[in-house]
Amino acid sequence: MEATGPAVSLDRVIKRYERNGRAFNAVDGVDLAIQPGGVFGLLGPNGAGKTTSMEMIAGLRVPTSGTVRVMGLDPTAYRAQLRQVLAIQPQHAALFEQQTVAELLRVWASFYPDAEDPDHLIAELGLTESRNVRTAKLSGGQRQRVLVATALISRPRVLVLDEPSTGLDPGARQELWTVIRARSGAGSAVLLSTHSMEEATALCDQVAIMHRGRVVASGAPADLIRKHAAERRLAFTVMHGTDLTVLRSHAEVSGLTENHDNGSVRVDLTTSDTDALLGLVTSRLSGRDIQIRDAGLEGVFLRLTGASFEAADEIPGKA
Ligand SMILES: Nc1ncnc2c1ncn2[C@@H]1O[C@H](COP(=O)(O)OP(=O)(O)OP(=O)(O)O)[C@@H](O)[C@H]1O
Known part of the structure; x- marks a missing residue:
């Protein structure tokens, strides 16, 4: 087993x-490196290949070609050793429907020598009120948290979560993020897939x-946004009659629109130099009610694929 280097690596992997x-x-020639202590997000629309990639990492599918390594191990050749270092929360999984949450996690804990305390996990994942509920009766969000708990119980050094926040309300999602950050803070490598650019930006240090x-792109979210989607939308209100020539002739301004309303004008524009524009708007134009919108990772996806994230949901191979 490797002491240094990435916890997970994919080298020209094809499925x-x-x-x-x-x-x-x-999966079409994917290279990835996931470091210990990192939270790595796989982002992409439906059918992009996220689950297939994760399942190859978890040893559940065999790559057609290329190399997958988890803590130096070939996941399909060393299944028993892999289980000691990696756990996966699949997107869908059958639970023992007649067991309560607490019973299920106690049984799960008994499989591992140094398992997490099930009661601790139940509290951490906000499952206290459901601890004595049979898994058949759980809501979608509760069931999802139980699946995450089953992945956490072995204290894996590599934690793979396939869309862990699906079905969670905003509060439960925040709790889940805290749990994930705690595991990466303790040195585990976390790989998760998500459809949410917001989740990826808030939680992942690499995507x-x-x-x-x-x-199509990988790196720190902020770096990707800076590199591929540096433009921002800026909106503000000025007095009717304000001369906007300085904006119209500005090299870093595009898509300027005006909406007149009751003696004031709402201006909307796109700029790649927000700082300079903010200075102009506040000092020379006495702009107020200023809003700045980041194109974010959605902007990165749009720039690199030419499609919006929702529009890209499709089934490859169908076309
Ligand atoms: N066993 C299989 N046989 C044939 N095609 C498959 C199989 N498993 C997955 N696929 C197809 O491979 C493509 C990638 O699927 P995958 O589940 O990896 O995507 P994904 O990014 O995880 O999507 P989602 O966000 O919807 O979960 C899809 O077109 C899917 O239909």
Whole structure:
């Protein structure tokens, strides 16, 4: 087992499937490196190849070609050793429906020599009120948290979470983020998939944006935004009659629109130099009610794929 280097690495990994007699690469030459103590987000629309990538890392699917390593191990060749270092929360999984949450986690804990205390996990994941509820009766969000708990119980050095916040309300989502941050803070490598750019920006120190089986961009969210989607929308209100020539002739301004309303004008524009524009708007134009909107990781996806994130939800191989 490696003492240094990435906790997880993928090197030119391809996974080929067949659908309706036609072969396509669901994962198409992916390279990734996930460091211990990091939270790594796999982002992408439906069918981008996130689950397939995660399941190859967890040893559940065999790559068609390329190399996957988890703490130096080939996940499909060393399944028993892999289970000692990696745990996965799958997107869907059957639970023992007649067991209560507490019973299920106690049984799960008994499989591991140094398991987490089930009661501690129940409290941490906001499941206290459901601890004596049979898993068949859980809501979607509670069930999701139980699945995450089953992945956490072995104190894995590599934690793989497939869309862990699906079905969670905002409060439960924040609790989950706290739990994930605690595990990465303790040195585990966390890999999670998400459809939420907001979640990726808030939680992940590194992300890989996937589209049609390929990684179209990877890095720290802030770096990706700076590099690919530095433009921001700026909106503000000025008095009717204010001369906007200084903005119209500004090299860093595009898409300027005006909406006149009751003696004032709401101005909306796009700029790649927010600081300079803010200075102008506040000092020379006496602008007020200023709003700045970041294009964020959505802007990165749009810039790199030409499609909005929602519009990109599709099934590769179908076209
Ligand atoms: N066993 C399989 N046989 C054939 N095609 C498959 C198989 N498993 C997945 N696929 C296809 O591979 C592509 C990638 O699927 P995958 O589940 O990895 O995407 P995803 O990014 O996780 O999507 P989602 O966000 O919807 O979970 C999809 O087109 C899917 O239909």
